[in-house]
Amino acid sequence: MNLMKKPIPWEFWRRAKEGEYCRIRDFEIKRFYPKLREKLREYDIKYNPEAPLLPSDDLIRDAYEASLELLLDVGILCTDTERIIKFEKEEIDRNLRLLPEKMTLGSGKDEVVIYARGVEDSRPPVIEGGPIGGPLSEDLEEIAPRIYEAYAREPLVDRQWCHGYGQNFRGMPVESGTPVEMEYENAIVSSMVEGIRRAGRPGMPIGGSSAVSLEAYMSAEWPKGTQLHAYIMPNMKTDYDSMCRALHCFNRGYLVWGGGQAAIGGLAGPPEGCALTTVAENIAGYLLYNYAEGSTFVIDALHSGTTSRKTIWSNCLAMSVIAEHVGLICRGIPYITYAGPCTEMAFLEIAAATIGGTVSGNNPNVGTGKGGTGEDLFAPLHSRFQAQVAQASLKLRRGDASLLMDSVLKRYEGTLKERKEPLGKKFQECYDLSTLTPTNEFTKVYSDVVQELRDLGLPVETF
């Protein structure tokens, strides 16, 4: 049951078998990267740390043209066959016209409508919370439902996501491709369903999947309409595993999400290269896997995170292009923060990314702290804060938003440069587990940052 208007892309998948042969390394070094540099030069797109953080209409248009030409010229390499899947301009145009302008997620009273928002769109974004992007501790069956319940108890959190595994489950290591992984994936789904039920929001949209192996991915029973991932791999590559995941979703009545994963310093090079690559990968993901929703996730290859000045600039450019010229519903940053929960820095990171994301037409999300390296670094209060910052940003124009983001960034850039971001506290340490409410200490940090933002001119309301 393919839930999208766009048919199952068998023709594009066929090209993975019949396209031009190209070795992976040649594709990366001789084909993709030189063409990316060529497009950046041709359109004169270059990151400037002194320039406004949010792009002008001209830059957005140029970046779209350059991204589209990049995709048309380079194509997507199937790593299993080492053959290139190429697309025609007419195919792209025809398929983009089939994109939905909005979608309804979840069920019953917990349904939410998510829009393909535009730049400076006054419609509020859908806020996504959940234990995203970092590991859960070993006592999954004990702590995970509590975490999911705590997120679902936040009325401003519209949907919930899971993207992260623990190291052990029931005394055994959770290894990719083993029965333990399959069982763990099922336990995650059960925990999520149980958590949102306890919070009285049984129809809350959920999704994510943490499964690495295809067998674990396919073993879990999710509610119909759940969004599961099928990625375009960095940079502009895919494989049969992803095609199988997409087909599984079509057959089971799930929606597919995915997106770009370019890393600054990696094969996509500078921030501007990552932005173009991210746009091209989102278009490709829609063509190959019928993405119901794309995402931007430009990170720093050498200091994993999305909230430095250059990563925010790059993500916001990609989001703006997708919002204005592609029309794909899109989620994005911060996803992960450098600092952990219960710290001023984490709130500031969320604020900078959320102002940028909201004004750039994105549906922001926030998950784990400390670059996804620590267990249980999740905080539903972060999602509440994100929703409030997004609401306050709805009337901002790009110029004012850029100035605000600059002021917020300056408050934590020094710490980031010195790589002294605080670890913060685990969910169990910054929440009262009997009431599932944040501790007084955590609430105080939150209130102080809200006041800081108000002082900077962002009218955050703590409803």
Next chain:
Amino acid sequence: MADVEGKCLEKLKDSIVELDQDRAINATMEAIKEGYGIEKIVMDGLGKGLQIMGKKYENGEIFLPELTIAGDIGTQVMELLKKHLKAKEAVSGTKIVLATTKGDIHDLGKKIVGAMLVAAGYEVVDLGVDVSESRIIDEAERSGASLIGLSSSMTTTMIAQKDLIRLLGEIGLRSKYKVVIGGGPVTREWAERIGADGYAENAFTVIPLLEALKES
């Protein structure tokens, strides 16, 4: 020796920085004809060029593709030196086998580490992604490496780091290799728990870590 000012070595260094493979090969041939020894060519030509590229990468002036291409040119130059000077042992750097562990297809971090190691003069045997423990050990044995570097980007695949260390012990090879680990969810505590010889938080810490291990 006509090249008293070391111009061909300077040319070799510059050609690495400019990513000009043909010029690098020509400069290397000139240096051989001028009678320079391998150590001099490597230290004052090739090595300097690669060091500059490593520094440029750290400063964000170049990116992984340029660093990779520089490493490729360096490898070509080394091959040429081995062929013409028949002194493989004399120019061999410390050898390290790199791999992303079984079940894991993330390779960005490992690629960066590999390129930086080449730039620092190491001989890198990169086995790619989703590599089994037995293959890593086989390749380490075959290549004569003394170091093994393992990257894992997910909790479900970092267990393979522990498995490799255990397997090395079971087959009596543990003391032969220094095993260093890294990757997104990998922590110093994990490294200590599984008995790894070193933990690299990011690509920049790998070289000092390996140098310290070599000294120990």
